[in-house]
Amino acid sequence: MPHVSSLALLLSASLFGRQNSLANLNLPLSEQEWRNLFNSSRDQAVTALIYDAILLLPPNLRPPRSVLFHFLSFSQTVEQDNRIRETALSDFASLIQTSLSLPANVVKGSSLSRRYPLPLHRECGDNDLFSGNDTLSIADFFQSKGLFVDRKDPRHISFSFNNVSFECHNYLLYHNDDPLWLFSPHHDNVCYLPSWQEAFFIAKHIEHHAVFFHNPVRLRDLVDWAVLLSSPDFDYNAFADIKKGSDVDVFADMMSLYCEALFGIQLAGNLCRQLPKGLNAADFEPIFMRCPQRHPLAVVRVARRSGKYIRFWRQYKLIYGVSMFRRFYFSNLRVAITQSTR
Numbered sequence: 001m002p003h004v005s006s007l008a009l010l011l012s013a014s015l016f017g018r019q020n021s022l023a024n025l026n027l028p029l030s031e032q033e034w035r036n037l038f039n040s041s042r043d044q045a046v047t048a049l050i051y052d053a054i055l056l057l058p059p060n061l062r063p064p065r066s067v068l069f070h071f072l073s074f075s076q077t078v079e080q081d082n083r084i085r086e087t088a089l090s091d092f093a094s095l096i097q098t099s100l101s102l103p104a105n106v107v108k109g110s111s112l113s114r115r116y117p118l119p120l121h122r123e124c125g126d127n128d129l130f131s132g133n134d135t136l137s138i139a140d141f142f143q144s145k146g147l148f149v150d151r152k153d154p155r156h157i158s159f160s161f162n163n164v165s166f167e168c169h170n171y172l173l174y175h176n177d178d179p180l181w182l183f184s185p186h187h188d189n190v191c192y193l194p195s196w197q198e199a200f201f202i203a204k205h206i207e208h209h210a211v212f213f214h215n216p217v218r219l220r221d222l223v224d225w226a227v228l229l230s231s232p233d234f235d236y237n238a239f240a241d242i243k244k245g246s247d248v249d250v251f252a253d254m255m256s257l258y259c260e261a262l263f264g265i266q267l268a269g270n271l272c273r274q275l276p277k278g279l280n281a282a283d284f285e286p287i288f289m290r291c292p293q294r295h296p297l298a299v300v301r302v303a304r305r306s307g308k309y310i311r312f313w314r315q316y317k318l319i320y321g322v323s324m325f326r327r328f329y330f331s332n333l334r335v336a337i338t339q340s341t342r
Contacts (some may be wrong), residue, residue, distance in 0.1 A: 003040035005262075005287075007219055008052060015054035015117065015227065020125045021264055027061045032141035034063035038070050044219035048075035048121035079120040086110065088159040088164035089127050093189040100141060105130040105183045107172065107201060111192045115227050123220060126165035129180060136168045172201050174208050179242065193324075196233050196239035202228065203248040204253070206287075211328065216291040217255075217284075226259040234323040236269035248325075250276065250319045254286075279318040287312050289310065 012021040021190040029037070041047040051071040054062055059217065062068060093104035105131055113122035131138050139149045139157045150158045154167040166273075171178045184189040193201065202224065209215045228234065243249050258281045261269055275281070287308075295301050309324040316324040 003037055004044070004219060006037060007041055007044060007046060008262045010053035011219075011223055013056055014049065015223065016230065017055060018264055020286065022057065025059070028300055029063070031064045031067060034067040038063075038067060041071075042074070043237075044110050045123045046219050047071065048078040048118075048123065051075040052118060052121060056241070059262065075121060075337065078123055082113070082120045082122075082124055084162075085124060085127060085164050088162035088166075089190070090188055092127070092166065096138065096141070097189040100134070100137060102134050102138070103183065103185065104189055105181070105191045105193075107169075107193065107198070110190070111198060112202075112224050112228065114192075122224075126167055129166065129168050130172055131168040132170065135168050140166050150211060156258065159227070168231055173204055174212075194232040194238075195228060196236070196242065197237050199225075199228055199234070199252070200242045200246075200248070204246075205250040206255070206313050207248050207251050208290045211292070211324075214291050214294065214301070216302075217288045222255070222262065226253055226263055226265065226267060229256060229259075229264050229269070230265065234268045236272065240269065240272065246248050247320060250279070254279065254281060254284050254319065258284035266301070276318040279315055281311070283315050287315060 006025060009021045009025050012018040015304065037050070038047070041050045051074075053066070054071060063071065080185075089104065089106070089110060096102045096104060106127070108128045109122075109124040110127070113119040113124060116122050118279070125285060135157055139151060139159075142159055143149045147159050147161065154166045155171060155174070158165065158167045158236060161164070168175075172181070182194055184194070186192050192198070206217055206221050207224075210217050229236075240253075243252055253269075254275060256267050256269070257275065258267070261268070261281055292304060296305070305328070306325075309328070313323060316327075320327050
């Protein structure tokens, strides 16, 4: 994938303290090369994080001023968007505590960004929360306040609060097979999952979108994963127990090994992970990161997907224990038909 390795070298320096990785970047870059890198950083949702890495470079190796301005301007936008989102989350948490005596169980965005050196530089979208059996109460409450609450998705409700999108989930996983989530308070009525449970959910989320929706795993997903598994409080043994036998058991270890090679680091559980014979960490990129843009014709999407399943038949069988034709088309036939008609 174009520029991913260069972006990874920069991120390795700024996020994982591996400044020596910059020696492999072949600096200085031309103005056009920096522009291409900027565009790729936007595609991979890591622009502000790359800007942090650029500031580690000697002035003579940094981008030209015109390109540096693009990095700076975009990073400031990310910061401002995150401040607005965090303020809305704080107001939301306070409101449901006061009015409904409910906690704000936050997943993804803010929960992951707090583990970054500069939390405001992780690009986030909406605020995702787990509300379980209290979802209906939250929906009714905000609807009574005059907000439009979208209830169409059985997995979650969605609405805009303080001009920020929120999703409150009935369940987090995709087949309503959630474990008992162990949220604990962090600050101001905001609660987070323990790191090992968060990793299980994140692995499920990344894998589902990559396999079912055919969305490529982006560099931001890999950075999230590496930051999470590098956290001092990460319990790999607990994580290994919860993922054992699940559809992300091998996938999660494969992603970890790929991150280690990409960023030049060691993650929690490094000595415990072992992929099935015949499967390599390098297989992660062509299988999960190289996905064409969604084609408008269902027949083309099916042909592309089927071709990939045939090409990587052996690897998929090692990852999931069954062929992808059985896993995707047989197990998800009803949903697949629904998606193909959209």
